[in-house]
Amino acid sequence: MKKLLHPALLVLLGGALLRITVGSEVYLRYVKEGLRPMVIVTGAVLVLLGAVGLVREGRAWLRQPVLNHRRAADGSYRVEPHALHAHSPDDDGHGHGPGAGPRVAFLLGAPALALLFFAPPALGSYTASRDGAAVVVEQADYRTLRGRELTPLSMREFIGRSMHDATGLAGRQVVLTGFVSRGGGGADWHLNRLTVNCCAADARPLRVAVHASGDAPAADSWVQVTGRLRAGAVDARSPVPHLEVLSVTAVPAPKNPYADRAPELGS
Structure with a gap:
């Protein structure tokens, strides 16, 4: 038997x-x-x-x-x-x-x-805050950003531009989406996305240090953030740009939490 x-x-x-x-x-x-x-x-x-x-x-x-x-x-x-x-x-x-x-x-x-x-949730703030270096973003040929309106960007593109095209982001309001984790290194909190090559076991964080007034949103909550890049050098070995936040809006978690895409404005 x-x-x-x-x-x-x-x-x-x-x-x-x-x-x-x-x-x-x-x-x-x-x-x-x-x-x-x-x-x-x-x-x-x-x-x-x-x-x-x-x-x-x-x-x-x-x-x-x-x-x-x-x-x-x-x-x-x-x-x-x-x-x-x-x-x-x-x-x-x-x-x-x-x-x-x-x-x-x-x-x-x-x-x-x-x-x-009961399906366990996707990886979140625990993984993002305990992983070592953030994902290294390679230099790319970024298109010229037109106008001065709100510019939705993926986390990877925002981090890459902060390293290789900071002048193109100067004074520009960008819109990012990610989940929240505790702050560090002078930041009030962090905005994160996790990226995978195969599966959750090899997840690495895309991380932005957030400077905002008021209390930080709850850890692991998903938010859409509007802000401006804070001037300063970004460490290429562990790129974590700093963002001066203008507004924060709670959004539902995406169906695919590991797909780093630019937010759709008005959705």
Whole structure:
């Protein structure tokens, strides 16, 4: 009967992967958008393998002979010799036969159950404030910013311009979107985005130091900030530009928290 647990675990893991990808965007909290097909295929394969294992082990369990216990003359009970064939000849009696596996494998059931019943949130202020250096933004050929109206920028572009095109941002009101973390280095608080190459495990922060009047918004809350770049050199090894904030507006968390896009004004 214990051997049924191993294929059941595969079905549980596969079902959890399918639950967060098929008809759902929960997977975006953990992996980049382009990996969705791979996650779906992986989940389907795990479910298929688990189902095959359940059928195989279930049939084997139903074919097991009934154990016959007889009472000996001394009052003890013994099993008839023919009933010993209920165990696989390759089983060593300790659950290490071909259908068994390491007990630690059952720990995989915990994250699978978490994904099935309550999906953990995306990474937030805890990760952003404890990661080391911020993402290094390479120099790019930035287009010339026209006019003096509000200019929505992605965090990456704002940080890159603060390093390589600070004159283009001088006096300009920019609009950024991100989540809040505690301040440091003279800032009242930080505005952050997390960027990933593959999945949440390799997340790195895009960070802007915010200077604002009034209390800081709650940690992990998503806000849209309007402000101006504060003059000063930005360390290229860990670029964190400073922003003088003019207004802060609470906004809903985006469906894809790791996609760094410029905010849409008026949305």
